[in-house]
Amino acid sequence: MLTANSRALRALYPDALKRILNVASGDESRAWLSHWDAISAQPTPLVELPGAAARLGVASVSVKDESFRSPLGSFKALGAPIALMRLILRLWPDHAIDPQALIQGRHRNLLTHFTVISATDGNHGKALAAAAQSIGCACVIVLHANVSVEREEAIAAYGARIVRIAGNYDESVEHAAQLARDNGWHVVSDTSYEGYETIPRDVMQGYGAIAAEIIEQAGEFAYTHVFLQGGVGGLAAGIASYLWEIHGEKRPRFIVVEPGQADCLYQSALAGRAAKASGSVDSVMAGLACGETSPLAWQILEACVDHFMLIEDDDAVTAMRTLAAGEDDDLPLVSGESGAAGLAGLAVLMNDAELARAAGLNAQSRVLLISTEGATAPGVYAELVGESAQAVAKRRDERLAALAQ
Incomplete structure (x- = not known):
């Protein structure tokens, strides 16, 4: 399903x-x-996939591979630490805290009794736990029923205290907020809600690093289309806003992709306001399985996203396998369930001539995708792809070594 956003600006x-x-x-x-x-x-x-471009019928397909961002395995490593740092700087304005010293743990004595908390589907919580461990404060992470034990263990490895609830993601957000009120903790969430916008804004600012690198790496090469993952909207807003400010009226066309059963941004586009998902919100694309749009992110997305689209879980799994296989001499890539959503969206559109025309996609289109994560749940990845992330990475590295000779 694809819907055009009549409110998108070219200005x-x-x-x-x-x-x-x-x-x-x-x-x-x-x-x-x-x-x-x-x-x-x-x-x-920033990887070129000429094989995929030829198969799909576009001029080029480029993939920004965020699996290399950090040992944390995803783009979330950019948002949570920035939000935590800016929060601490606001709370202790008279201490002349140096950001470099802060992230390196040289102010930990100040933060002995300071605790942050967040709900998560996995990657944001892991990034917050890692940042808190480096900075020297305590961290509590609330997980809902659909977060795997594998993801829980990955978060706990960074020293976070884990709280499990029986509900869904949105209920875990509410539970985290209540625990914060009861204990005097500070919520560091990547989604905004009424009265809570400053920290989600800071999270989104961190994601601008991806766009900054893309501009440096692409040089004079101009993309016509950028596919961005949905979720609550933070990643899409962080990247789209940066590219829009740089390119102005000549900005690329932005297309947001999300699971059909977690369609909060799609529903927001239909309603003209931040809205809730209409489905179960239970998707293999765990990082995109969000039920409510971030109102703050929506202010950006409403003004610049040209199309919102829905894909099925099977589309994402097929895209994961395509990227892992390195078909038609493309470089094999390790892309997780949510990371492959952009390629899945592009494939869905290019396999339907009417949808492709509606999105302005054709043989001259130069497409940018963001692979937002690697195998952040290695067991799930191996089950879905049919081989381990290590095996895919080995083939990738062997190919790179051969190309370098």
Whole structure:
């Protein structure tokens, strides 16, 4: 399913939106993150897939591979630490805290009794736990019933205390908020709600680092279409806002992809306001299995996303396998369930001539995809793809070594 957004603008990035997300703050966040040893010192790869482009009938397909971002395995490593750092700087304005020293743990004595909490589907919670461990504060993570034990163990490995509930993601968000009120803890969430916007804004600013690297790596090469994963909208807003501010009226066409059963952004596009999903919200794309749109992110997305679309779980699994296989001499890529959603969306559109025309996709289209995660749940990845992430990575590395000779 595909719907056009009649409210999308082709204009300079509005000053009103700059007060939410802007290039300057995104670049500052990127500079701060460069001092964290859990982040790669190098930009994540921007990989060309000429085989996929030829099969799908477009001019080019480029994939920004966020599996290399951090040992945490996903783009979430960019958002949670920035939000935590900015929160601490706001709470202790008189302590002249240096951001570099903060992320390196040199202010941990100040934070002995400081605790942060968040609900998560996995990756945000792991990133927050890792950032809290580096900075030196306590962290509590609330997990809902559908989060795997594998993901729970990965979060706990960074020293977080785990709280399990029987409900879904949105109920875990409510539970985290209640625990914070009861214990005097601070919520560091990647989704906004009424009265809670500053921290989600900071999370989204961290994601601007991805867009900044893309601009540097692509040089003069201009993309016509950018596919962005949905979820609550934070990633899409963080990247789209940065690219829009840089390119202005010549910005690429943005297409947001989300699971059919977790369609909160799609429903928001239909309603013209931040809305809830209409389905069960239970998807193999765990990072996109969100029931409520972030109102703050929606202010950005409503103004610039040209199309919202839905895919099925099987579409995502097929895209995972395609990327892993490295078909038609493409480089094999390890892309998780949510990471492959962009390619899945592109394939769905290009396999339907009417939908492709509606999205402005044709043989001249230059498409950018963001593989937002690697195998953050290795067991799930192996089950879905039919081989381990290590095996795929080995084939990838062998191919790169052969190309380098």
